[in-house]
Amino acid sequence: MRLHVGCAMWAHAPWQGRFLPHPLPPAERLRAYASWCNAVEGNTTFYATPTRATVETWARQTAPDFRFLLKLPKTITHERRLANAGEELRAFLAAVEPLGPRVHALWVQLPGAFGPHDLGALAAFLRGLPPAYRYTVEVRHRAFFEDGGAARDLIRVLGGAGAEWVPFDTTVLFRSPPTSDAERDAWTKKPRVPRRAPALTDRPVVRYLGRDDVDRTVEGWGPWAEKVAGWLREGRSPTVFVHTPDNAEALPLARRFHDDVRALVPELEPLPEPVPAEPPTLF
Template sequence: MLLHVGCAQWTHPAWPQPSRDKLRAYASWCNAVESNTTFYATPSRGSVENWAAQTPPDFRFVVKLPQLITHERRLTNADGELRNFLHAIEPLGPRNHAVWIQLPAAFAPTDLGTLAAFLHQAPRDHQYAVEVRHRAFFDDQQAATNLERVLARVNAEWIPFDTGTLFAQRPTSFAERDAWMKKPRVTRRTRALTAHPIVRYIGRDSVTETVDGWAYLVALTIQWLTEGRSPTIFLHTPDNTEALNLARHFHTTVAAHFPTLTPLPDPTPTEPPTLF
């Protein structure tokens, strides 16, 4: 049984990493990563080949579609751009866990027809996962049900971004204040649609508050594993300084309740910080 855990990036000034092959070093700590850089531009195929070369076969990327497709074209008239993107990430092979479609907050329930058409036409040799931020999808049960139906037709997952812990208390630092301004404030979602649920969780500067806040997610992850699902959990903090350690700690916490879980790799020795 597999639990993939990771962060929003594979490099950070505060993390123990070498000057080269940072992704290889990161992959010795975590077995998944959010590929956010692809949101800004389609990577070269050579770059993606390098990503694949630095990661083991069981490592997983969740690769975000470029903003040109999701935010500028709003999923319309982007067939060529989508083909180019999928061609570029092809070297990842099975490491490409899902194509991540992060939609803007203005993408409302009335736009579901556009999403349905896009997913229907998208190549079936890829898995897709959709993140919505319009509050109606979280506050209106009918809107949520309609979205789930659209996703179910193509076996796509709904990625929730859990900001409950972040917004549980007023911000106490610049990083937390910045996150309060930028992150969506939506209702927590705990329903998996596929065998491979994905959750993005953001805590706070305080490690204790972050860990206390994810208690529900540990229980949910154990439930999913018991059901035969293979979840992927991404751990964020406002500045992500402690995210690398937190991701491993989350995996260790779940493994204590689910001992048959495949362990994470042993980190490359680089004098890592020790929180736990």
């Protein structure tokens, strides 16, 4: 039984010197993060395919049971819209190969304009992916959340490929007006869709976006703690990524979510103690 938790990134300026040692060379930052969390979103791969040498440093900094959820590059998902992207896909797969089993899944994040009429392209794309990896799909078109027929069609496509539907739960963010600059910015950029919870596979993935207020973030994830506890009891292995608009407290919040689930499922192993931000002193 294992619950993976993490954040949207492994290097964030507000964490330096508070949660993570500072200064740290780039080749050590992921190692420090991995002492706090056992998973991370691979958002950087959305913007550009990393070099194989870079990915090899990621593997060296993480234990074999650490997990990456890596976004496919936007050239594949947003620019080519899953069509005629074989060359880009092959380059990406070759680059991430050094991670081996650390790749929890490859993540197909689709643009908001990708709707029910595009499901044929998604089905064809998923059929052409190598079976060595698992795949997760994030959709943002409101029809998939508000039209039962569209949702069933999407589930049918995903089920045929053994892929998971990744919910991005922003309901807590949009529950009341923003109170910080980061929240105001998030209001203009994040998808405003209903919460969706059912799992399609034995490895469900959740992206949860709270508020910059810690208490409101913790209060808002209550339904997810219950849902994740239920998945663990069913024998599933969930992964949960905790976001806030400024992400200043996301690192300890991810661990706190793990603790909240463990309170419901006591047999869940605790996370190891993180590396201290400052070396111990004699006095």
